Amino acid sequence: MTERMSFTIRRALLLPLGFLLLVQLALLVVSLLQGQPTGKILFVGGVVVLLAGLLADNLLRRIELDEEGITVCRIGRRRRMLFADLTEVEAVCLRKRLFVTLWVGESFLLVTNAYGGVAALFESLLQRIPSGLVSDEVKGLVEAPPCHNGNIIVCWFAVVFSLLILCQQFLAGS
Incomplete structure (x- = not known):
């Protein structure tokens, strides 16, 4: 019997996203x-609201695996598929982003490599999917999932850029 496993979005993305939200909040306070x-205050306020929503969504997003199925949890949504009901499994890798699609008839779940412990996630997933549904191509992509850091790098650049704007704001205000 296999235990229930839970996977969340990588902390490497959540950390700069949280810093970006804090810097934007500071910029909003300084602007006020x-x-x-x-117009500037409304723009920065809008950015703060969007970042807060994005951070909340990523903090609460998770995948749960148990013996019978997979559950994808997001804000206000919870989708579950039973492994016994799966009809097809597909995978595609685009620019170091791995997308695994689990199909039950016309319905599907998309699992990406944005989660922490992604190698364990995909390994556990392959162990639970009925034999015959996973092609050698899918196994090859899933057994060595790429690590996508593009969003993390962009987020850190946004933090640095926002800090520069905040510093400039302080200098202009004095």
């Missing part, structure tokens, strides 16, 4: 205190 134009 300095009496910046309403």
